[in-house]
Amino acid sequence: GENVEQHPSTLSVQEGDSAVIKCTYSDSASNYFPWYKQELGKGPQLIIDIRSNVGEKKDQRIAVTLNKTAKHFSLHITETQPEDSAVYFCAAPGSGANSKLTFGKGITLSVRP
Amino acid sequence: DAMVIQNPRYQVTQFGKPVTLSCSQTLNHNVMYWYQQKSSQAPKLLFHYYDKDFNNEADTPDNFQSRRPNTSFCFLDIRSPGLGDAAMYLCATSKDGTPRLGWLFFGSGTQLSVL
Numbered sequence: 001g002e003n004v005e006q007h008p009s010t011l012s013v014q015e016g017d018s019a020v021i022k023c024t025y026s027d028s029a030s031n032y033f034p035w036y037k038q039e040l041g042k043g044p045q046l047i048i049d050i051r052s053n054v055g056e057k058k059d060q061r062i063a064v065t066l067n068k069t070a071k072h073f074s075l076h077i078t079e080t081q082p083e084d085s086a087v088y089f090c091a092a093p094g095s096g097a098n099s100k101l102t103f104g105k106g107i108t109l110s111v112r113p
Numbered sequence: 114d115a116m117v118i119q120n121p122r123y124q125v126t127q128f129g130k131p132v133t134l135s136c137s138q139t140l141n142h143n144v145m146y147w148y149q150q151k152s153s154q155a156p157k158l159l160f161h162y163y164d165k166d167f168n169n170e171a172d173t174p175d176n177f178q179s180r181r182p183n184t185s186f187c188f189l190d191i192r193s194p195g196l197g198d199a200a201m202y203l204c205a206t207s208k209d210g211t212p213r214l215g216w217l218f219f220g221s222g223t224q225l226s227v228l
Contacts, residue, residue, distance in 0.1 A: 032212035036219075043119075043203050043219035044156065051213070089155060093212035100146075100210075101217060103155035 002027045002094030006104035013080050014112050021088055021107050024072040029095030033066060033073045036089045038106070044089055048075070080111045116140070117220035119204050125226045126194050134189040134223045136204030142218070144210055145187040147179060148203040150222070156203055162187060163210055191225075199227045 003026040013019045025033075031052040036044035050057045050064045050073065057064050066073040077084055087106045093099040117138045126132040136145065144163050148156035160169045162181040176198070178190040191198055204220040 032216065034216065041222075041224070043117075043205075043222045045219065046215060046217070049215065099212060100158055100161070101212070105155050106153070 002030060002092050002099075002102040004090060004092050004102050004104040006090055006107050008107060009105065010108045010110070012110040012112060015080060015082060017080055019075075019077045019080055019084070019109055019111075021075045021090070021109070022072055023074065023090035023092075023104055024070075025092040026071065027092065027094045028068070028071060030092040032093050033064065034091050034101070035062075035064060035075045036091065036103075038087045038089065040086075047088075077109075080109075082111050082113055085109055085111045117204055117206055117218050119202075119220035119223050121223060122221065123224050123226070125228060126191075127228050128196065129193045132191050132194055132225070134191075134202050134204075134225070136187045136189075136220055137185050138187075138204075138206045138218075139185070140206055140208070140218060141184065142206035142208045143184075144207045145181060146205040146207070146217075147177075147187070147189050148205060150201040150203055152200075159189075194225070194227045196227050199225055201225075 005024050034049035037047045038044040048064050061078050063076040087108050089106045090104045091101040120135050146161040147159045150156045159173045176192050180188045201222045201224050203222045206218050207216050
């Protein structure tokens with residue numbers, strides 16, 4: 001099955017700085033890569049996703065980049081704000097007719113005011 | 114707004130006392146999932162329903178069961194909760210089983226405590 005790893009496990013940045021969270025996957029057939037944000041006491045919410053035929057996608061302050069050769073994708077948050085503080089999960093589906101999302105262990109992002 | 118709703122938000126049960134968690138959706142999605150999330154860990158898939166077809170993950174304990182009486186509702190039954198079953202339980206839906214943009218929608222979860 002798919003194996004998804006996130007690095008680092010925690011990240012602290014100053015408000016206004018950029019944050020980059022990297023995720024690696026093992027199954028080269030994975031073709032869809034979402035990022036979820038989970039605030040304390042809530043369920044994960046999709047914030048951005050990308051398909052394997054695209055190298056980069058942006059949505060206001062967030063962007064995702066994909067390197068299929070190296071099998072990694074990264075979440076970029078610019079001009080960080082305190083409300084960006086949360087746990088961020090990456091995921092990948094693996095391959096096959098019954099593929100399901102495998103999540104990374106998550107990274108806790110803290111934005112210092 | 115269309116959404117995935119989980120009740121209750123917090124559930125306390127006693128060791129060994131059966132408990133049922135519920136999930137409803139207004140998205141009219143075909144697939145409903147149950148995930149278990151322990152503190153500081155990734156969500157772990159327990160099982161899912163594709164329409165009425167039940168699909169159990171190989172490592173899901175027999176203590177966990179699920180029912181889907183109709184498209185909108187899905188239940189998680191824990192027959193004899195142990196202390197290790199204390200966790201956040203997340204319900205999620207998808208329109209179909211094919212990974213694509215905006216694929217998986219989560220509810221807010223039920224935090225289960227076992228005393």
